[in-house]
Amino acid sequence: MSEIKLIVTDMDGCLLNSDKQVPIEIFSIVDELKKKDIMFCVASGRQYSNIYEKLNKRNDILFIGENGGVAMMNQELLHINSLDDNIIKEIITRVRTIDQAYPVLCAKDVAYIENTNEDFTYQVSLYYSTVIIVDNLLDVKDKFCKVAICDFKYAQENTLAHFIDMRDKYQVIVSADIWLDIFCLGQSKGDTLQMLQNKFNITMDQTMAFGDYLNDYEMLQMAKYSYAMENAVDPIKEIAKYIAPSNDDKGVITIINQFLEDLE
Numbered sequence: 001m002s003e004i005k006l007i008v009t010d011m012d013g014c015l016l017n018s019d020k021q022v023p024i025e026i027f028s029i030v031d032e033l034k035k036k037d038i039m040f041c042v043a044s045g046r047q048y049s050n051i052y053e054k055l056n057k058r059n060d061i062l063f064i065g066e067n068g069g070v071a072m073m074n075q076e077l078l079h080i081n082s083l084d085d086n087i088i089k090e091i092i093t094r095v096r097t098i099d100q101a102y103p104v105l106c107a108k109d110v111a112y113i114e115n116t117n118e119d120f121t122y123q124v125s126l127y128y129s130t131v132i133i134v135d136n137l138l139d140v141k142d143k144f145c146k147v148a149i150c151d152f153k154y155a156q157e158n159t160l161a162h163f164i165d166m167r168d169k170y171q172v173i174v175s176a177d178i179w180l181d182i183f184c185l186g187q188s189k190g191d192t193l194q195m196l197q198n199k200f201n202i203t204m205d206q207t208m209a210f211g212d213y214l215n216d217y218e219m220l221q222m223a224k225y226s227y228a229m230e231n232a233v234d235p236i237k238e239i240a241k242y243i244a245p246s247n248d249d250k251g252v253i254t255i256i257n258q259f260l261e262d263l264e
Helices: 011-015 025-035 048-054 085-095 118-127 155-168 189-199 214-221 234-239 251-263
Strands: 006-009 039-043 062-065 070-073 076-080 101-106 111-113 131-133 146-151 170-176 179-184 207-211 225-229 242-244
Touching: 006 011, 006 189, 006 251, 011 039, 011 207, 011 251, 025 039, 025 251, 039 189, 048 062, 048 070, 062 189, 070 189, 076 189, 085 101, 085 146, 085 155, 111 118, 118 131, 118 146, 146 155, 155 170, 155 179, 170 214, 189 207, 189 214, 207 214, 207 251, 214 225, 214 234, 225 234, 225 251, 242 251
Parallel strands: 006 039, 006 207, 039 062, 111 131, 207 225, 225 242
Antiparallel strands: 062 070, 070 076, 101 111, 101 146, 146 179, 170 179
8 A cells, every 4th residue: 555645535424523623633534645745635515614614624635526527636626527507497497396305505615594494504614615505596697516405304315216217317316315416427535536546646556545435436436445434325335345444433533543553
């Protein structure tokens, strides 16, 4: 593993524990990696500003937000994808017909919602730090890289069926039990990771990655050293080359520390 130049991890279910806490050890690890010219990247379905704040606003970390829709470093925009206005309208119109489902329009560093249901706004607060409540999402003018749908009847069993027909033109991915994400075809954590690998002249063979859920699938395929968390869903365990301890056992920290020890 001595050739590794980039380590990338998902947030929820990987770096974060079940209480959504960042392990304090990660900050000293980032310092050690930096000394060895190894980049550290966090890739999440979360909003960029939310990830940035949770990682103590570190400017020496690569951030992939919105499931690949946005890439940032040093507060500089490296990449963004934008959905067409017509598909935004279509998605919102459909979501409004689904019981207990609520849309979130995701721009580069702000999320827009139109419903103030207490359970929904709590879920939004977990993943989005900058949120604007509007009367009608169809009236909002911005560039949107993703529409996230919170479904309290569960995304896989309920909402997915309402958008399965869009999969020929858009990415439609269950990113968590109650979240469905819709974004540009060809947009994923993996696609954006590949763009960053090219930008920084880093190969798949020089990349380590950690994932646990379906939206990590393409990302793990871009890394020679791919780890599924012990708590990962089966499809992720099937494609990963290795298994890391669970997120509550600090699996990401454990594996990276083992890697650093082997370099000594």
